[in-house]
Amino acid sequence: MNNCKVLVVEDEKKLLYTLVDFLTIQGYDVLQAEDGEHALEQMREYMHEIDIVLLDIMLPGKNGYEVLKELRKFSAVPVIVLTAKAEVDDQVEGFECGADDYITKPYSLAVIKAHMEAVLKRAGKLKEFIESNEIRLEMATQKVYYRNEYLETTPKEFELLQYFMENEGVVLNRDRILNSVWGYYYVGDIRTVDTLVKQLRKKLKDNNCIRSVYGVGYVFGGEGSEKN
Numbered sequence: 001m002n003n004c005k006v007l008v009v010e011d012e013k014k015l016l017y018t019l020v021d022f023l024t025i026q027g028y029d030v031l032q033a034e035d036g037e038h039a040l041e042q043m044r045e046y047m048h049e050i051d052i053v054l055l056d057i058m059l060p061g062k063n064g065y066e067v068l069k070e071l072r073k074f075s076a077v078p079v080i081v082l083t084a085k086a087e088v089d090d091q092v093e094g095f096e097c098g099a100d101d102y103i104t105k106p107y108s109l110a111v112i113k114a115h116m117e118a119v120l121k122r123a124g125k126l127k128e129f130i131e132s133n134e135i136r137l138e139m140a141t142q143k144v145y146y147r148n149e150y151l152e153t154t155p156k157e158f159e160l161l162q163y164f165m166e167n168e169g170v171v172l173n174r175d176r177i178l179n180s181v182w183g184y185y186y187v188g189d190i191r192t193v194d195t196l197v198k199q200l201r202k203k204l205k206d207n208n209c210i211r212s213v214y215g216v217g218y219v220f221g222g223e224g225s226e227k228n
Helices: 013-025 036-045 064-071 088-096 109-122 155-166 174-181 191-204
Strands: 005-009 029-033 052-056 079-083 101-104 129-132 135-138 143-146 149-151 170-173 210-213 217-220 225-227
Touching: 005 013, 005 036, 013 029, 013 109, 013 174, 029 036, 036 052, 036 064, 052 064, 052 109, 064 079, 064 088, 079 088, 079 109, 088 101, 101 109, 129 155, 135 155, 143 155, 155 174, 155 191, 155 217, 170 174, 174 191, 174 217, 191 210, 191 217
Parallel strands: 005 029, 005 052, 052 079, 079 101, 170 225
Antiparallel strands: 129 135, 135 143, 143 149, 170 217, 210 217
């Protein structure tokens, strides 16, 4: 897993739980807060552990801008502002307060993931490569090498292989894979997972690292322990 710790600050409970669940599936260690004061408490307590913050603006008590100004007095942790306020002046204020990125609602979980990865890469907090079973993934260029030979893959094939390798030895069911790689709002079905696994296996030729688990899904390497 990526092992990055994220603090999600959001007062709308349904959205908060959706973000927390999604980010947990993606491999993040997730902290949460529903108001500005609690957010600052979490930031101070876990100052040296939090890698990135998702910060809503419309919060009870201290709003997101106030939280961000206070945070910047003691931390340079990357912050992505999440808000329904889409006016240019609002975005400028967010950046002037110290935001690293700005996402307006409504947004998809896939967009959240992409923005987080981009910010974390700029901050040097993501792994440069992942290596296992003679396969090497270069994260910055999204290139795959098998036995030092470059394999041409689509962006989604890369994401799926990355997800498998970050969960080595864990049995993953198809629904979990679909939600993690394609996102909750994907309109396809679980056969999409099988199709992409088939494509990856073909490209990896004699490497049998992606194994089927009857009635469940797949496991990368190892014997595996089930993860629903």
